[in-house]
Amino acid sequence: MSHAAVTEERPSTLRGASLPVWSPWAIAAGSVVVAVLLGLVAGIDSRVQWGLIAGLLFLAGTYGIAAKVEGRRQAKDRIATSLVWVAFLLAVVPLVSLVWTTVARGVKVLDLYFLTHSMGIVADSQPGGGIYHAIIGSLEQVGLATLMAAPIGVLTAIYLVEYGRGGLARAVTFFVDVMTGIPSVVAGLFILSLMLIFEMEPFGFAGSLALAILMVPVVVRSTEEMLKLVPNELREASLALGVPKWRTILKVVLPTSIGGITTGIMLAIARIAGETAPVLLLVFGNRFINNNPFEGAQQSLPLYIYQQYANSAGANAAYDRAWAASLTLIAFVMILNLLARGIARWKAPKSGR
Amino acid sequence: MAKRIDVSGLTAFYGSHKAIEDISMTVEPRSVTAFIGPSGCGKSTFLRTLNRMHEVTPGGRVEGKVLLDEEDLYGQGIDPVSVRREIGMVFQRPNPFPTMSIFDNVAAGLRLNGGYKKSDLNDIVEKSLKGANLWNEVKDRLNKPGSGLSGGQQQRLCIARAIAVEPKVLLMDEPCSALDPISTLAIEDLIGELKERFTIVIVTHNMQQAARVSDRTAFFNLSAVGQPGRLIEIDDTERIFSNPSVQATEDYISGRFG
Numbered sequence: 268m269s270h271a272a273v274t275e276e277r278p279s280t281l282r283g284a285s286l287p288v289w290s291p292w293a294i295a296a297g298s299v300v301v302a303v304l305l306g307l308v309a310g311i312d313s314r315v316q317w318g319l320i321a322g323l324l325f326l327a328g329t330y331g332i333a334a335k336v337e338g339r340r341q342a343k344d345r346i347a348t349s350l351v352w353v354a355f356l357l358a359v360v361p362l363v364s365l366v367w368t369t370v371a372r373g374v375k376v377l378d379l380y381f382l383t384h385s386m387g388i389v390a391d392s393q394p395g396g397g398i399y400h401a402i403i404g405s406l407e408q409v410g411l412a413t414l415m416a417a418p419i420g421v422l423t424a425i426y427l428v429e430y431g432r433g434g435l436a437r438a439v440t441f442f443v444d445v446m447t448g449i450p451s452v453v454a455g456l457f458i459l460s461l462m463l464i465f466e467m468e469p470f471g472f473a474g475s476l477a478l479a480i481l482m483v484p485v486v487v488r489s490t491e492e493m494l495k496l497v498p499n500e501l502r503e504a505s506l507a508l509g510v511p512k513w514r515t516i517l518k519v520v521l522p523t524s525i526g527g528i529t530t531g532i533m534l535a536i537a538r539i540a541g542e543t544a545p546v547l548l549l550v551f552g553n554r555f556i557n558n559n560p561f562e563g564a565q566q567s568l569p570l571y572i573y574q575q576y577a578n579s580a581g582a583n584a585a586y587d588r589a590w591a592a593s594l595t596l597i598a599f600v601m602i603l604n605l606l607a608r609g610i611a612r613w614k615a616p617k618s619g620r
Numbered sequence: 621m622a623k624r625i626d627v628s629g630l631t632a633f634y635g636s637h638k639a640i641e642d643i644s645m646t647v648e649p650r651s652v653t654a655f656i657g658p659s660g661c662g663k664s665t666f667l668r669t670l671n672r673m674h675e676v677t678p679g680g681r682v683e684g685k686v687l688l689d690e691e692d693l694y695g696q697g698i699d700p701v702s703v704r705r706e707i708g709m710v711f712q713r714p715n716p717f718p719t720m721s722i723f724d725n726v727a728a729g730l731r732l733n734g735g736y737k738k739s740d741l742n743d744i745v746e747k748s749l750k751g752a753n754l755w756n757e758v759k760d761r762l763n764k765p766g767s768g769l770s771g772g773q774q775q776r777l778c779i780a781r782a783i784a785v786e787p788k789v790l791l792m793d794e795p796c797s798a799l800d801p802i803s804t805l806a807i808e809d810l811i812g813e814l815k816e817r818f819t820i821v822i823v824t825h826n827m828q829q830a831a832r833v834s835d836r837t838a839f840f841n842l843s844a845v846g847q848p849g850r851l852i853e854i855d856d857t858e859r860i861f862s863n864p865s866v867q868a869t870e871d872y873i874s875g876r877f878g
Contacts, residue, residue: 508732515732
């Protein structure tokens with residue numbers, strides 16, 4: 268008699284009935300089939316509703332079957348796992364759909380000509396033209412905003428984490444929180460009021476100012492978190508070597524957290540790159556190439572998308588350009604994110620042996 | 621090169637909480653002084669007051685005098701940064717800078733403080749690593765990150781980093797508590813060598829360690845939880861462990877309380 272046989276015969280308190288490994292997939296497939304049938308029978312047109320019914324069936328089915336076979340505790344465990352999966356799918360489906368639609372519609376007119384020409388001699392209803400002026404405008408406005416907001420944000424965070432004690436630090440934290448909640452159009456109106464007081468015409472840098480206002484709190488928050496992650500022992504080790512506090516921050520604290528800080532700044536850039544309202548108020552939009560952000564109206568990608576859509580008068584050429592510009596904007600933000608990840612990985616403290 | 625420390629009437633606070641009260645002692649140059657006592661009795665706090673690291677903690681402040689060869693560390697116009705260059709420190713947990721290589725870790729004190737000749741840097745790093753008995757293990761990978769070393773090697777790297785700036789006094793806050801017996805032995809041997817050049821103060825929970833490495837031992841205790849810690853007695857290590865003058869010391873050493 269083999270050893271295994273003996274073990275099986277002995278009644279075990281540690282082993283209970285369990286569903287096979289493939290059971291979640293089977294339940295999921297079953298739920299989808301039932302949901303489709305239900306949808307067809309009940310005459311529900313919306314595929315979204317089919318999906319929601321399938322999700323609910325999947326949750327209920329998982330719990331019911333698991334409770335029957337495995338017991339209630341395992342059923343709770345399974346339903347928690349299922350909830351996570353359903354939530355994940357609910358989040359991913361719109362994302363994939365959005366990216367797919369943008370790519371499918373955007374590639375129609377997206378080519379080198381589109382990226383290197385402006386709308387100078389093309390009417391909105393005609394095909395042709397491009398987004399060169401919008402790319403230049405976006406890069407300059409976002410670049411200038413970053414040049415202003417990144418140092419202010421990082422320095423504020425350094426103050427809050429390394430020096431700030433008592434009332435002033437609490438006040439700064441409070442106002443950073445308030446700034447996080449400023450709607451972009453309000454930031455635009457704030458700069459616009461200044462512009463009207465000084466009787467200025469729209470220009471790119473005014474947009475940068477509004478974008479910087481939106482960017483600062485994001486940079487402060489992320490940098491603060493990154494600086495807090497630096498172990499206090501490193502600061503003490505440096506101080507105990509007789510290194511002054513400011514050099515400790517510059518040479519030990521910042522290098523240790525530079526990857527995370529860069530990521531935070533990149534994400535903040537990604538956030539402001541898609542802002543339309545302040546640009547609409549302050550930069551105004553322009554059909555021609557304007558390389559000077561300090562004088563005259565400029566264009567920017569989000570504003571271009573809005574204007575092509577709004578002024579299209581039903582012309583397909585304008586819609587196509589709007590989608591292509593959207594794709595460019597998404598690609599721009601995506602490249603920034605990839606860059607941020609690359610920098611974070613490259614700069615992260617290494618543990619190599 | 622090594623300097624004497626004279627402490628008189630030292631009291632340290634965390635905010636309004638009094639952590640240690642009225643401590644006076646003398647630490648002789650070129651000797652090892654060990655601090656022993658139960659957890660929370662203020663050994664580490666007292667150690668940190670000796671190079672003004674205590675005030676780095678928010679709310680930390682100190683009353684009393686700490687004389688380093690006749691100069692009061694808490695006197696008017698004394699720069700805590702200069703104090704810490706004279707009195708180095710090694711911490712409980714090894715804490716090499718994660719962004720720096722082994723070489724850069726040792727050179728960190730010099731590089732960040734300035735005032736050295738570039739041509740001397742290689743020699744200083746080699747000398748410090750040899751001084752910390754680490755040179756043979758790392759000489760082929762000086763450009764690798766310091767965090768890739770084992771715990772015991774990291775701690776010796778931290779000692780090398782501390783002695784590279786040529787301090788007069790070296791404070792060690794339970795330097796072996798995170799290490800295995802072999803690494804502990806390596807560091808204890810190292811302490812025996814380092815005392816030829818430095819004044820060493822070491823906090824330890826391991827009484828055999830105190831007996832092995834130190835020339836003098838100070839016993840700290842607190843009368844009750846929440847009360848400030850006090851210095852009970854300081855004497856030659858041999859005497860503390862064989863015939864202490866205070867009953868509490870004997871009770872602690874023989875394991876009857878604390």
